[in-house]
């Protein structure tokens with residue numbers, strides 16, 4: 001995801017410096033070449049060796065390092081960067097950069113870079129709300145510097161409030177979004193994810209093994225490419241993707257209501273949710289008591305949301321580009337092609353959910369993509385994040401071929 005990207009991570013002196021370690025791990029795991037610069041104060045909180053080990057690059061701590069300065073270290077680092085992140089960014093470092101002070105390796109390098117700069121501030125709540133700090137942040141924002149706002153919580157200094165460093169995962173997502181080509185900019189994408197639950201009584205339901213991972217990966221990937229993303233999600237334990245509007249639902253009927261209420265303004269709809277085809281005919285208002293050796297639950301059909309989208313009259317608005325999924329355990333290609341045709345889709349993503357490394361509740365998937373024009377492609381085994389990118393590549397290339405796109 002970040003291979004061939006050189007990222008400078010500036011770490012300034014705050015208790016949250018330890019979270020920059022996890023951020024380094026996430027960035028290097030995604031393939032980035034990470035170069036860490038630590039201020040003097042940051043080294044009071046964490047040892048440079050930790051970052052050096054994780055990034056596999058020397059850590060820069062001094063402006064006048066004799067070896068690095070053979071090639072004027074701060075300038076060559078600044079020139080080669082694709083992205084500059086400062087996390088945690090203290091009030092002091094933000095104030096210095098806003099005032100144009102360049103008196104150490106970090107401030108000098110950030111001043112010299114042409115790369116986008118992303119600050120993740122962390123400080124005491126009173127420092128954060130201080131008008132001097134706010135004015136500095138405002139000035140930098142006006143100049144095009146990016147900020148990932150701190151979150152509220154209990155702070156190391158004992159205060160409660162805003163000032164806690166954003167989660168490393170959030171800063172990572174923001175970094176990836178900054179580095180991703182915005183080829184879905186101006187597009188509205190509706191994605192469904194996760195299972196639905198069809199209640200039998202107050203303590204039991206019918207559902208499936210969907211974790212939401214595939215749909216959430218699509219939502220993240222579309223957001224990074226500049227789309228306005230609406231994620232309609234069944235029950236999952238996943239964190240809300242960065243920059244995405246999430247609507248949570250439980251049953252197929254609720255999912256149908258939310259999709260239908262919002263589809264009108266959408267350019268693309270991707271239905272990765274595993275919607276229950278049937279629900280109990282009656283929901284008992286009290287817990288069903290154990291009686292006899294067997295029990296029968298009568299089921300009725302749920303609405304097929306994707307079919308409705310395929311057949312619906314959109315009036316004067318163009319029909320959204322429709323991507324469906326097919327979860328199959330046998331006759332993958334035949335069943336998927338049938339669903340593509342019957343549900344009038346543009347693309348269907350067929351996954352063989354009988355394989356241990358594909359389908360439900362795993363981080364990888366194996367998919368065959370079938371297109372409306374009769375062509376198909378085999379994506380092989382890949383991470384759900386990578387598959388999401390591949391699916392969107394196909395959506396974008398076909399979307400731009402459509403009149404009015």
Ligand code: PMT
Nearest residue numbers: 210211212213214271274275304305306325326327360361
């Ligand atoms: O969530 P994960 O753990 O990451 O797992 C991913 C996944 C296996 C759930 C995902 O890759 C997937 O295959 N999703 C679709 C599952 C499914 O319901 O497949 P289907 O073949 O039954 O349905 C075909 C299509 O119609 C799907 O796009 C589905 O969202 C849609 N559908 C189905 C039934 C229904 N009542 N309404 C629908 O809209």
